[in-house]
Amino acid sequence: MSGALFIVGLGPADARWLTHEAQETLDAAQDIIGYTPYVARVPERAGQTRLASDNRVEIDRAQEALARAAQGRRVAVVSGGDPGVFAMAAAVFEAVDGGPRAWRDLDIRVLPGVSAMQAAAARLGAPLGHDFCAISLSDNLKPWDVIAKRLEHAAQGDFVIALYNPASRARPTRINDAFALLRRHLPGETFVGFAKSIGRENEKIILTRLDEAEGDKVDMSTLVIIGASGTRRIARDRARDWVYTSRKAT
Amino acid sequence: MSGALFIVGLGPADARWLTHEAQETLDAAQDIIGYTPYVARVPERAGQTRLASDNRVEIDRAQEALARAAQGRRVAVVSGGDPGVFAMAAAVFEAVDGGPRAWRDLDIRVLPGVSAMQAAAARLGAPLGHDFCAISLSDNLKPWDVIAKRLEHAAQGDFVIALYNPASRARPTRINDAFALLRRHLPGETFVGFAKSIGRENEKIILTRLDEAEGDKVDMSTLVIIGASGTRRIARDRARDWVYTSRKAT
Numbered sequence: 001m002s003g004a005l006f007i008v009g010l011g012p013a014d015a016r017w018l019t020h021e022a023q024e025t026l027d028a029a030q031d032i033i034g035y036t037p038y039v040a041r042v043p044e045r046a047g048q049t050r051l052a053s054d055n056r057v058e059i060d061r062a063q064e065a066l067a068r069a070a071q072g073r074r075v076a077v078v079s080g081g082d083p084g085v086f087a088m089a090a091a092v093f094e095a096v097d098g099g100p101r102a103w104r105d106l107d108i109r110v111l112p113g114v115s116a117m118q119a120a121a122a123r124l125g126a127p128l129g130h131d132f133c134a135i136s137l138s139d140n141l142k143p144w145d146v147i148a149k150r151l152e153h154a155a156q157g158d159f160v161i162a163l164y165n166p167a168s169r170a171r172p173t174r175i176n177d178a179f180a181l182l183r184r185h186l187p188g189e190t191f192v193g194f195a196k197s198i199g200r201e202n203e204k205i206i207l208t209r210l211d212e213a214e215g216d217k218v219d220m221s222t223l224v225i226i227g228a229s230g231t232r233r234i235a236r237d238r239a240r241d242w243v244y245t246s247r248k249a250t
Numbered sequence: 251m252s253g254a255l256f257i258v259g260l261g262p263a264d265a266r267w268l269t270h271e272a273q274e275t276l277d278a279a280q281d282i283i284g285y286t287p288y289v290a291r292v293p294e295r296a297g298q299t300r301l302a303s304d305n306r307v308e309i310d311r312a313q314e315a316l317a318r319a320a321q322g323r324r325v326a327v328v329s330g331g332d333p334g335v336f337a338m339a340a341a342v343f344e345a346v347d348g349g350p351r352a353w354r355d356l357d358i359r360v361l362p363g364v365s366a367m368q369a370a371a372a373r374l375g376a377p378l379g380h381d382f383c384a385i386s387l388s389d390n391l392k393p394w395d396v397i398a399k400r401l402e403h404a405a406q407g408d409f410v411i412a413l414y415n416p417a418s419r420a421r422p423t424r425i426n427d428a429f430a431l432l433r434r435h436l437p438g439e440t441f442v443g444f445a446k447s448i449g450r451e452n453e454k455i456i457l458t459r460l461d462e463a464e465g466d467k468v469d470m471s472t473l474v475i476i477g478a479s480g481t482r483r484i485a486r487d488r489a490r491d492w493v494y495t496s497r498k499a500t
Contacts, residue, residue, distance in 0.1 A: 016271035019261070019364065023270075082364075084371045086497075090379025093494035097484050104486045110372035112364045114269065114332075121334045122360035129340025131400055133383035133409055141498045146408075150381055153407030157400045159383055234347050236354045244343035247336075248391045 005069040005106060006076045007083045007092055009113020010041055013199030017114045025111055029076035033065045034088070038078045058088065062095035066103050082115040086136050086164050117162040120195030120223040123205055125234070125242035127193065127225050132160035132245075137167075137174050144177070151178055155185035160231060160245055163224040167215070175224065176215035182226065186210055191227030191243060194218060207233070207241055255319040255356060256326045257333045257342055259363020260291055263449030267364045275361055279326035283315045284338070288328045308338065312345035316353050332365040336386050336414050367412040370445030370473040373455055375484070375492035377443065377475050382410035382495075387417075387424050394427070401428055405435035410481060410495055413474040417465070425474065426465035432476065436460055441477030441493060444468060457483070457491055 006025045011017030026032070031049045032042050039052040053061050065077045079087040089110045096103045121128040133154050137147060154161045161182075166175040182190075188211030196204040196219065206217055210226065218224060230246040256275045261267030276282070281299045282292050289302040303311050315327045329337040339360045346353045371378040383404050387397060404411045411432075416425040432440075438461030446454040446469065456467055460476065468474060480496040 011269070014271075016274075017269050017362065019267050019269055020273075021264075021266035024266075082368050084368055084376050084378050086380070089372075089376035090494050090497055093375050093379075093482075093484060093492055094496060096492065097482060097494070104484060104492075105488055108492070110376065112267065112368040112372040114362045114364065115368070118332050118334055118362040118365070122339075122362040125343050126334050126339035126360065128334050129343075130336070131383070131385045133381070133404070133407075135381045150407045150409065153403040153409075154383070157383075157403030157407070158396075159400065159403075232343075232347060234343060234354060238355055242343055242346065242354075242358070244340050244347070246344060247340055 003069040003072040003106065004074050005065055005092070005108045006111055007089045007109070008076050008078050008111045009082045010038055010078055010080055011114040012081050012116045012119040013197070015041070017119065017199065019111070019113060022111050022113060026076055028074065030073045031065075031068055031075045032078060033061060033075060034078035038080050042078060058091040059095055062088065062092040063099065065092065066095055066099060066106065069106050069108070070102060079113070080116070082113045084110055084112060085115045085117070085134065116164070116198065116223045119198045120193070120225060123195060123198060124193050124225065126244040127160055127191070127227060127231060128162070129245040130160065130228070130230055130247050132162060134162045134164060136164040137178060138165040139171065139174070148181055151181050152185065155182055158228045160228045161226040163226070165220070166218040166222055166224050168220055173215055175218050179210065179213050179215060183210055191231045191233060193225040193243060194222055195225065196222045198223070205240065207243065253319040253322040253356065254324050255315055255342070255358045256361055257339045257359070258326050258328050258361045259332045260288055260328055260330055261364040262331050262366045262369040263447070265291070267369065267449065269361070269363060272361050272363060276326055276328075278324065280323045281315075281318055281325045282328060283311060283325060284328035288330050292328060308341040309345055312338065312342040313349065315342065316345055316349060316356065319356050319358070320352060329363070330366070332363045334360055334362060335365045335367070335384065366414070366448065366473045369448045370443070370475060373445060373448060374443050374475065376494040377410055377441070377477060377481060378412070379495040380410065380478070380480055380497050382412060384412045384414060386414040387428060388415040389421065389424070398431055401431050402435065405432055408478045410478045411476040413476070415470070416468040416472055416474050418470055423465055425468050429460065429463050429465060433460055441481045441483060443475040443493060444472055445475065446472045448473070455490065457493065
């Protein structure tokens with residue numbers, strides 16, 4: 001039995017952000033398992049099994065992948081961005097933690113990828129150039145008061161903040177609650193950027209400020225970046241302004 | 251004049267973590283500019299100029315790269331990991347901000363890469379699976395009290411913490427100051443991981459806990475990850491334990 005489970009980061013949308021390691025692993029896998037749009041991004045190969053499933057069944061998907069690896073198959077679980085950042089890697093290890101003892105002897109490897117946050121930052125300039133944090137606004141698995149506490153400490157600690165999952169069908173206005181909370185701690189001119197569908201045809205970037213930020217600009221494919229005191233905007237005449245966070249304390 | 255400046259992430263050490271985009275851009279560049287060990291990681295090509303310099307001259311290097319792009323050259327500034335995370339992208343935009351107005355019309359693109367933090371997390375399991383922050387302990391450009399304030403808020407906000415630049419010749423014991431501060435806010439059993447030289451031959455990983463963490467384990471090539479309340483360790487008999495951060499609030 002020489003099964004193995006690879007948890008592969010596809011990067012955000014554009015195949016040019018795939019690493020060599022991820023490419024080789026996808027080419028050699030027997031089973032490709034993941035959320036439907038991510039599986040669709042992997043070119044089909046003869047002899048490869050493809051198991052696409054809904055976004056809400058992460059643990060089921062992880063268990064299926066582990067069971068197949070335990071049967072000796074070479075399985076690739078695919079994730080958009082980096083599987084280690086708000087994605088499938090934690091779900092797989094959670095399944096191992098609660099699963100049969102034999103799963104702990106499996107060969108499981110996480111293959112990092114470019115995260116949505118990094119791709120968004122690259123398009124803007126260098127907003128994550130100094131101390132930053134990443135917070136998921138999804139309250140599927142944690143209550144709002146935990147999220148609110150993290151937002152408060154992030155603001156008080158003067159971190160650049162990257163917000164994942166700022167909106168969903170179940171809670172489209174959650175981002176407005178976050179903006180309202182942050183306005184109590186941060187100046188109105190604090191930089192806010194919306195990066196939507198980075199690397200896709202409908203990519204859209206909006207630069208604004210906290211006192212003018214409107215939550216109706218976000219959807220499930222939007223990453224929101226909120227600046228710190230060291231975040232600067234470089235005015236440009238012929239193109240979108242650049243944004244960076246100075247490495248110097250202010 | 252069709253000059254351009256690409257700020258290219260090489261990923262951490264191993265060329266298998268390079269993206270397709272980064273590879274193509276390095277192949278097509280006329281000038282490769284960067285800190286000496288990063289330039290050394292780019293295979294030499296006939297006709298390409300290579301300018302390697304010391305780590306402490308980031309702004310000089312950025313200005314040189316911008317001046318060359320302004321002269322019409324295709325320039326690649328190379329960074330280990332992701333250039334947007336504690337690396338050259340912020341230095342380049344800082345140089346633009348303080349430089350000639352004409353530099354604002356240049357074609358400057360940031361090419362994201364896998365960061366040291368992500369590669370370290372991938373080796374450990376999925377410690378960055380939920381809300382996390384990244385803090386540089388370097389006090390070259392910011393005073394210790396700013397760093398201390400961020401560490402306190404990171405601990406109080408229950409973030410997983412990735413520490414960059416935990417040690418240097420000038421301040422080898424800075425990490426011990428950070429551990430002492432964090433022990434005042436976090437339980438002794440809090441997970442601490444040291445990830446040294448990830449992707450290189452001398453790669454070394456140490457798993458420990460906050461009350462047993464010793465700063466003499468770190469050097470300039472070490473990334474330190476400190477767990478949150480949701481961080482779990484999966485005991486294994488035949489290999490190093492896995493570590494992940496649960497997506498559920500605790």
